[in-house]
Amino acid sequence: MAAKFQGVDFYGVDGVLSEEERAVRDTVRAWVDDNLLPIIGEHYVQGKFPKQLIPGMAELGLFGANLPEQYGCAGLNNVAYGLIMQELERGDSGVRSFASVQGALVMYPVFAFGSDEQKKRWLPEMASGKVIGCFGLTEPDYGSNPGGMITVAKETKDGWVLNGAKMWITNGSTAQVAVIWAKTGALEDQNSIRGFLVPTDAKGFSAKDQKGKLSLRASDTSELVLQDVRVPKDAILPKSAGLKSPLMCLTQARYGIAWGAVGAAMACYDEAVSYSKNRVMFGKPIGGFQLQQARLAEMLTEITKAQLLCLQLGRLKDAGTMTPQQVSLAKRNNVSIATDVARETRRLLGANGILAEYQAMRHLANLESVYTYEGTHDIHTLVLGQEITGINAFN
Amino acid sequence: MRNAALRIAVCIKRVADSETRVRIAADGRSLDEAGVKFILNPYDEFAVEEALQRKEKAGAGEVVVLALGGPAAQETIRTALAMGADRGILLQTDRVPADGLETAKALAAELKAGGPWDLVLFGKIAIDDYNHQVGPMVAELLDLPCVTAAAHLDLADGNGTAEREIEGGVEVVEFPLPAVITADKGLNEPRYPALKGIMAAKKKPLEVKPISPGAGGVEVLAMTPPPERKEGRIVGEGAGAVPELLRILREEAKVL
Numbered sequence: 001m002a003a004k005f006q007g008v009d010f011y012g013v014d015g016v017l018s019e020e021e022r023a024v025r026d027t028v029r030a031w032v033d034d035n036l037l038p039i040i041g042e043h044y045v046q047g048k049f050p051k052q053l054i055p056g057m058a059e060l061g062l063f064g065a066n067l068p069e070q071y072g073c074a075g076l077n078n079v080a081y082g083l084i085m086q087e088l089e090r091g092d093s094g095v096r097s098f099a100s101v102q103g104a105l106v107m108y109p110v111f112a113f114g115s116d117e118q119k120k121r122w123l124p125e126m127a128s129g130k131v132i133g134c135f136g137l138t139e140p141d142y143g144s145n146p147g148g149m150i151t152v153a154k155e156t157k158d159g160w161v162l163n164g165a166k167m168w169i170t171n172g173s174t175a176q177v178a179v180i181w182a183k184t185g186a187l188e189d190q191n192s193i194r195g196f197l198v199p200t201d202a203k204g205f206s207a208k209d210q211k212g213k214l215s216l217r218a219s220d221t222s223e224l225v226l227q228d229v230r231v232p233k234d235a236i237l238p239k240s241a242g243l244k245s246p247l248m249c250l251t252q253a254r255y256g257i258a259w260g261a262v263g264a265a266m267a268c269y270d271e272a273v274s275y276s277k278n279r280v281m282f283g284k285p286i287g288g289f290q291l292q293q294a295r296l297a298e299m300l301t302e303i304t305k306a307q308l309l310c311l312q313l314g315r316l317k318d319a320g321t322m323t324p325q326q327v328s329l330a331k332r333n334n335v336s337i338a339t340d341v342a343r344e345t346r347r348l349l350g351a352n353g354i355l356a357e358y359q360a361m362r363h364l365a366n367l368e369s370v371y372t373y374e375g376t377h378d379i380h381t382l383v384l385g386q387e388i389t390g391i392n393a394f395n
Numbered sequence: 396m397r398n399a400a401l402r403i404a405v406c407i408k409r410v411a412d413s414e415t416r417v418r419i420a421a422d423g424r425s426l427d428e429a430g431v432k433f434i435l436n437p438y439d440e441f442a443v444e445e446a447l448q449r450k451e452k453a454g455a456g457e458v459v460v461l462a463l464g465g466p467a468a469q470e471t472i473r474t475a476l477a478m479g480a481d482r483g484i485l486l487q488t489d490r491v492p493a494d495g496l497e498t499a500k501a502l503a504a505e506l507k508a509g510g511p512w513d514l515v516l517f518g519k520i521a522i523d524d525y526n527h528q529v530g531p532m533v534a535e536l537l538d539l540p541c542v543t544a545a546a547h548l549d550l551a552d553g554n555g556t557a558e559r560e561i562e563g564g565v566e567v568v569e570f571p572l573p574a575v576i577t578a579d580k581g582l583n584e585p586r587y588p589a590l591k592g593i594m595a596a597k598k599k600p601l602e603v604k605p606i607s608p609g610a611g612g613v614e615v616l617a618m619t620p621p622p623e624r625k626e627g628r629i630v631g632e633g634a635g636a637v638p639e640l641l642r643i644l645r646e647e648a649k650v651l
Contacts, residue, residue: 019473023474027588027589074591
């Protein structure tokens with residue numbers, strides 16, 4: 001077994017973290033070492049989300065950790081929140097995804113767009129893991145273009161009736177409540193998109209796990225079908241208004257993903273370094289060969305750059321000046337380099353690299369999903385292109 | 396004692412993480428602290444956890460953590476506060492005495508001033524100097540009974556029972572409270588400092604008291620790293636290599 005993970009910190013980033021940021025990181029790191037890493041390989045191979053970890057994650061305060069204490073959350077700053085995501089994804093992207101969805105895509109919209117009553121009712125239960133949520137935005141035919149969605153909510157005398165289908169929904173079959181985004185007006189009217197809190201045991205609501213995934217295998221991904229699902233009037237998130245609202249949620253989640261990807265890359269790099277020192281070929285450790293050294297040098301360089309991006313992005317978020325485009329840049333870059341680091345680690349490990357006993361191939365397969373979800377790499381390229389030129393190249 | 400509020404003091408130490416690679420400083424008799432990660436001494440974690448569980452069980456009381464060390468030891472105290480301790484006291488000095496008795500004297504004086512306590516807990520050993528000294532010395536200085544390396548603890552009606560893992564078995568000892576207990580592995584499963592606890596720790600009282608401990612009768616003359624382990628060698632493969640392996644283990648390594 002490899003030595004305990006000590007982090008990757010070539011540029012002394014630890015020195016600019018506050019004591020509590022480091023303490024948060026160390027707590028999650030220890031928890032991941034003790035609870036997640038020993039079981040993740042097996043769960044991944046079996047295609048099971050390690051549900052048994054939910055109470056422990058809740059007890060640590062990992063859900064919605066950057067939301068205020070009055071709702072039972074930890075009230076951390078965004079750098080500490082990012083470090084949580086980094087450490088969780090050092091374990092596995094699927095487990096980080098679980099926490100991202102619960103915190104950034106379910107608790108955040110309740111916090112940002114919910115009524116006081118909704119916040120008081122849902123947030124403490126979600127922070128304590130008693131209620132698990134999912135986020136229904138993407139549809140079978142509307143991925144990169146969520147504004148085209150065809151899920152609708154019609155107002156009735158005493159509430160709403162929802163119809164539609166959602167796809168690629170993390171936690172879909174585990175959740176007790178779904179944040180469903182639907183059009184309340186004409187299909188061409190993106191401004192009529194509103195969020196609804198829909199209990200998953202409502203009549204007409206069904207969730208089916210998507211089978212055959214070769215990535216994020218330790219995470220539940222589901223298809224949701226809503227057929228004449230009736231919810232009361234107060235199921236609507238009153239302050240949600242148009243496509244902008246779900247996109248704001250995605251900005252929160254992508255922020256965490258930018259950090260998470262660094263964690264996955266660190267896990268791989270750590271494995272690559274350890275393997276390269278121990279694996280002997282042609283009479284010396286393979287780390288003594290130039291080709292492997294080039295791999296390692298490239299990995300360390302990219303991880304260090306990604307780490308610095310995250311830190312500054314977090315400081316901007318805490319200052320309240322972070323833009324969605326800055327998040328796009330970090331998500332795009334960090335997931336891309338993490339995928340490269342995972343692939344190069346897989347290769348450096350030779351045949352061992354394909355085994356679940358090692359981490360690289362699992363991370364590599366996971367990161368291919370992360371590359372695509374929450375705004376594909378290509379879409380973030382266009383976001384940046386538009387930011388640079390002022391010209392929309394989406395359609 | 397039953398359901399009465401418990402006052403528990405836990406003495407803790409900031410030590411270099413045994414997982415980090417430590418270097419010896421230029422003076423040849425101390426550690427180079429640059430780049431070294433420092434942690435709450437792992438045996439002290441058992442002591443903190445035990446104190447918290449005792450207080451939780453009693454339903455009321457106070458857990459106070461004490462440390463002797465430099466300003467950075469505040470961070471270690473805050474780790475214990477994040478786990479749930481109520482307040483901390485740092486006896487601040489730039490040099491931790493090499494003589495355990497000097498540390499014990501300073502801690503005992505503070506404990507005496509802040510007492511009375513129902514329990515005073517320590518880790519059985521600090522993983523940096525491996526002295527096993529300070530807990531029992533404090534007990535002597537305070538004239539309290541002392542149980543070292545407790546792996547199990549029961550308290551009832553002003554008395555305690557502790558189990559100690561000794562060579563080949565378990566020793567059970569009884570003692571009256573108040574007492575000094577040093578904690579061994581197995582006493583409990585220390586909790587992780589939860590995120591809310593980390594945030595709360597910032598607001599808990601942490602008193603810093605400058606002290607000037609004596610040098611005592613012990614001086615560190617030199618520190619040297621352990622010798623590099625020699626590279627292994629492959630004797631052969633398969634059953635045919637066993638006799639040669641046995642010969643080497645017997646004659647060269649002398650372990651059989």
